[in-house]
Every structure is written in C-alpha cells, then in structure tokens.
Amino acid sequence: MKLQRIFISIFLTLFFSTAAHAEKITIAAAADLKFAMDEIITGFKQEHPGNELNVTYGSSGKFHTQIKNGAPFDIYFSADIAYPRELAKAGMAASEVKPYAVGRIVLWSNSLNATKMTLANLSDPKITKIAIANPKHAPYGKRAEEALKASGLWDKLQAKFVFGENIAQTAQYVQSGNAQIGIIALSLAVNPELAKKGGYYLIPDKLHNPLEQGFIITKLGANKPLVKKFADYMGSKKARSIMTRYGFVLPGETASK
Amino acid sequence: MILSDGDLQAIWLTLRLAGVVTAILLLIGTPVAWWLAHSRSWFKGLVGAVVALPLVLPPSVLGFYLLLAMGPNGPVGDLTKALGIETLPFTFWGLVVASVFYSFPFMVQPLQNAFEAIGERPLQVAATLGASKLDAFFSVALPLSRRGFMTASILTFAHTVGEFGVVLMIGGNIPGVTRVASVQIYDHVEALEYSQAHRMAAIMLAFSFLVLLALYLWRSDNRKRD
Numbered sequence: 001m002k003l004q005r006i007f008i009s010i011f012l013t014l015f016f017s018t019a020a021h022a023e024k025i026t027i028a029a030a031a032d033l034k035f036a037m038d039e040i041i042t043g044f045k046q047e048h049p050g051n052e053l054n055v056t057y058g059s060s061g062k063f064h065t066q067i068k069n070g071a072p073f074d075i076y077f078s079a080d081i082a083y084p085r086e087l088a089k090a091g092m093a094a095s096e097v098k099p100y101a102v103g104r105i106v107l108w109s110n111s112l113n114a115t116k117m118t119l120a121n122l123s124d125p126k127i128t129k130i131a132i133a134n135p136k137h138a139p140y141g142k143r144a145e146e147a148l149k150a151s152g153l154w155d156k157l158q159a160k161f162v163f164g165e166n167i168a169q170t171a172q173y174v175q176s177g178n179a180q181i182g183i184i185a186l187s188l189a190v191n192p193e194l195a196k197k198g199g200y201y202l203i204p205d206k207l208h209n210p211l212e213q214g215f216i217i218t219k220l221g222a223n224k225p226l227v228k229k230f231a232d233y234m235g236s237k238k239a240r241s242i243m244t245r246y247g248f249v250l251p252g253e254t255a256s257k
Numbered sequence: 258m259i260l261s262d263g264d265l266q267a268i269w270l271t272l273r274l275a276g277v278v279t280a281i282l283l284l285i286g287t288p289v290a291w292w293l294a295h296s297r298s299w300f301k302g303l304v305g306a307v308v309a310l311p312l313v314l315p316p317s318v319l320g321f322y323l324l325l326a327m328g329p330n331g332p333v334g335d336l337t338k339a340l341g342i343e344t345l346p347f348t349f350w351g352l353v354v355a356s357v358f359y360s361f362p363f364m365v366q367p368l369q370n371a372f373e374a375i376g377e378r379p380l381q382v383a384a385t386l387g388a389s390k391l392d393a394f395f396s397v398a399l400p401l402s403r404r405g406f407m408t409a410s411i412l413t414f415a416h417t418v419g420e421f422g423v424v425l426m427i428g429g430n431i432p433g434v435t436r437v438a439s440v441q442i443y444d445h446v447e448a449l450e451y452s453q454a455h456r457m458a459a460i461m462l463a464f465s466f467l468v469l470l471a472l473y474l475w476r477s478d479n480r481k482r483d
Contacts, residue, residue: 061447129347134430137447162347162429173429177329178346 023226024052026072030213031168032078032103032140032185036246037077040239044230051226059166067218068092074221075231079167079185080105080139081214093232094222101248103211105143108189109174109181110197117201119151122181127160131173131182134163139211140170144183146208186247202232213248231250258455266433267441268460274349274437275417278356282364282413283406285357289367291394296376308365311358316422323355324427347429352437355427356417363412371405372398404479408472415468418461 029037034057041053056063056073064083067073068090077100078084084097107114107122123132133141141163148154162178164170167185171194174182189200215234221227233239240250260268293305311319327333327345332342333354345351375398383393399406421439428435430444438461445454 041292059447061449065449128343129429131429134444134447137449162431165425165430173346176324177334178324178327178344179429192477 012200022050023224024054024136025074025221025224025226025229025230027053027055027075027077028067028071028073029055029057029077030060030063030139031057031166032079032187033057033077034168034188035191036242036248039078040234041237043242044233048226048229050093053230057168059138060125061219063168073218074224075215075217077213077215078139079211079213081212082140083208084216087218088216092219093216094219095217097214097216097232098119098231098234099214099251101211101213101250103140103143103213104205104247104249105140105147105183105203105208105211106186106189106200107181107203108184108194108200110194111128111177111180113199114181114201115199117181119148119153119203119207122148122153122157122160123158127180129162129173129179130157130160131162131164131170131179131184132171133167133184134165138164138166138170139213140167140183140185143208143211146189147183147203150207190247192247261453263436264434264438264441264453264457266455267436268347270433270436271418271438274352274356275414277353278360278417279364279410279414281353282358282360282382283410286361286364286368286413290365291372291398293365293369294372309362311360312362316359316420317426319355319359320423320426323351323358323395323423327354327427329353342409346427347431347435349434351427352424352435355423356420359420360413360416361424363416364409367405367409367412368402371402371408374405375401404476408476411468411472415465419465 008135027037037055037057041055045051045053060078060080060083063071063073063076063078064087067076067087076084076087081097081099084093086112087093088097107117107119112127121127132136132144133139135141135145148157162173164173164182167188170182171184173179174184175194181211183203186200186202188194215231217227243250245254281348289304289308293301293308324346325331327337329338329344337344345354379397379401380393383397384390384393388396420437421443424437424440425443428437428440430436430440436444438457442454442457442461445451445457
C-alpha cells in the first residue's frame, strides 16, 4: 500500500514536473559559440532573472535539419549564415536572417608550438594526424579545406586528416592528444582551458571565404517575448564585447588583426 | 549504380569490420562463456556483470574512455607506443578493439546459454570414456552447441554493423578506414543529401531485418525438429 503510493508519486513527478519559471526558451548554437555563448547567457540571465534558458551546442548543419523537421528550438545561431538563410527561404523563420559575427580559423595544438607555425608546416613528417571539422557539413571544416587548397596543401595532406563531427569534437581530438594539431575556431582556441597549453596560429582570412555567421528566430520562438529580448541582447555592448574577446569580428566592424 | 563509390566503400568497410570482430570474439568469447557456464566461483557474478556492461553503458561512455585510453597519453597508447605501432584511434584496428568491447555480451551470452543447456552429463560421459577435457569440448560440447554459436555469431556481426556512437567518437570519419555505413548515412543526412541517405538507410534496414528474420526462422525450425 505504502509502496504503491510512493510509486504513484514518483510517476506523477516524472511526468508532470514543471519548474516555476517566468519564461523558458531553447537556443540552438553552433559549437564554435560554446564558450562565448555561455558567458552571454550568464550576462543575460543577470539582467532577466527568473527565466530559464536552455542551450544546445552542435553542428550547424544538424540543427538546420532538426529545425526543418520540427525541433523545439526558439532561436538558431549558425556558424554558416547559409543555413538560416535557407530556413528563411523555406518560410521557417520568424525573423530576418541577422548576421552576428564573422569567425576565424586557427592552427591549434597543445603539444606543438603552433604560434611559430604556418600551414606549410603541416607537411612535416612528424605530424601524422591533423584534425579538421568535416568539410562536408561543418562550416569551419569547409573553410579549413579552402585554406589548405589555396595553399596547395590539401592533396598532399590527405592521408593525415581525421574529421571531427563539429568544431568542438575537432578540438577535442587535439586536446586528447590523438591528433597532434588541428584547424579549429579562434573562438575555441582563445578559451583559457585550451589556451593554457600550446598556442595557435591565425590562418590568414584571404585564404578562405568569410565565415559569416547568422541567426534567426524560428516560428516556434515567434511569440515569445524573451526570445526577442535575447536576440536584441546579442547586439548589446556587453554581448558584443564578449564576442570580440573570443576573437569574433562583429558586423559593422573591421578586423583588428 | 544507385550507390556512390563512397557508399560502397563504407559498406565494404562495415562488413570487413563486422567479420573481423566476429572472428576475434569467437576466439575470446568462447573460453569466457565456457568458464561462466561451468564455474562455481564467487568471481563468476563479477565477470558476468562486466561482460554485460556494454549492454547498458551509453556508447559515449565507452567511446570517451577508449579515446583517452588508446590515445598517446593513455595506458593502451603507451602499450602501442612500446610495441612500435601507431596509436589506435582513427584506425581500422582501433575500431576493431572498440567493437570487440562493444559486442562482447552479444557473443558471450548466447554461448553461455548454449553451454549451460548441454549440462554436465554429456561431459561426464565423455570423461568416463577416456576423453580429455579439450577432446570432450571439441567432440561433444562444440557440436551440441552449434546453434548457440550460430546465434552468437549472427548477433555479434549484426550488432557490429549497427554500431554508431563509439565509432563516431574514436573513428575520425576517415574514408575507407573508419567511415562505416552508419557514419556515412549520418554524413549524408548532415549534408542534406537525403536521397543518398535514403538509399543506404534502406539497405541497412533490409539487411538487418533479413538477418534477424533468417535467424528467427532457423531457430523456430530447429525447435520443431528437436
């Protein structure tokens, strides 16, 4: 009898538990935003306490597919502006496509001194594994491929490549020592956790197309005031300074490096 | 041909991986299953639990530990370095090692059941007839448990074909080396190539269904004859 009651109460809690939040929004963000977005969300929460913001980081291409198939994201930050543009074209956006940053790629290692390297050093026979994001669907991987092709290295290095599912996994392949070096997002390489070992070399952006990044509010997020507030917050001084600190070039600004 | 070269390469790689893993597990899994079936040691529960772990562990746990252990800073990495071979992640043999762990219970458990079903009696009879333990295993136990071997091999093979999470974490998605069919499908979906994804996914579905159908038909057929 007693046991029954316990089971029923567990059951009810599992199925009907809801937190008492003023508002709750769900954010899909490209993996390169991992560290910057965490800080931005913390700042936003301080200004709008009592709300719940859930963020999922992953590959931009996957989010695109998921949102197209009804995934419950209110706002979508893509590392490649082409994805949200396509969603907008398909009538699945509730806002215009807003550019929010331009990303940069770097050569990063935690066992070699990448600060003294250039792409040409990748041909060194001592380097046997180079991690890049999958160029087939990860924006940072596409730019890495372009830069290596522009340098005439792509074909030569074929046998050394290992492909990360997104830019964060690519960094993790290097961090765990399984690849000696990788091409990752500057926004990840400047994070203290990754920066404390080794260093990075900024790959000249004339070697690849710009990594223009954009976001949209999805149909689902259309009527949520908090989503609108968060979208506006991205343009605030505070959010912009966080983005700049993580190496992003912002719309309306020119690259400082 | 409706499949691209990349697709065919991924399918061939998957079959090769599953074949190698099944062969290795037959060699490793058989003695373990035999011991589990006959041991009365308290230790048996512990080994049984460890063998069953991959059934309940998320592939991400297995993938994470394997990536660290087999990397240049891990214990397995030290071993491979000492042996003068390259580190295992991002290689075919790395996938083999991972799959051997991942598919272990699928080999051991059916075999253990088969060995237990034989019971002690036929082995005792063989012993009184002067057969050594090894002889009794090969000429009595093995033929009596051939159904168990069939089931175990098919399940191991099929389960390895169906692997995804672990491969994604330690494979590095290298064409012809670690890009297996499940990862190839994932890539097609990510790149919005739905028609290619559909073709391969349909093949995987048909393959898995046919394998299981054959297994179940064969099993019920056998049961009727017994």
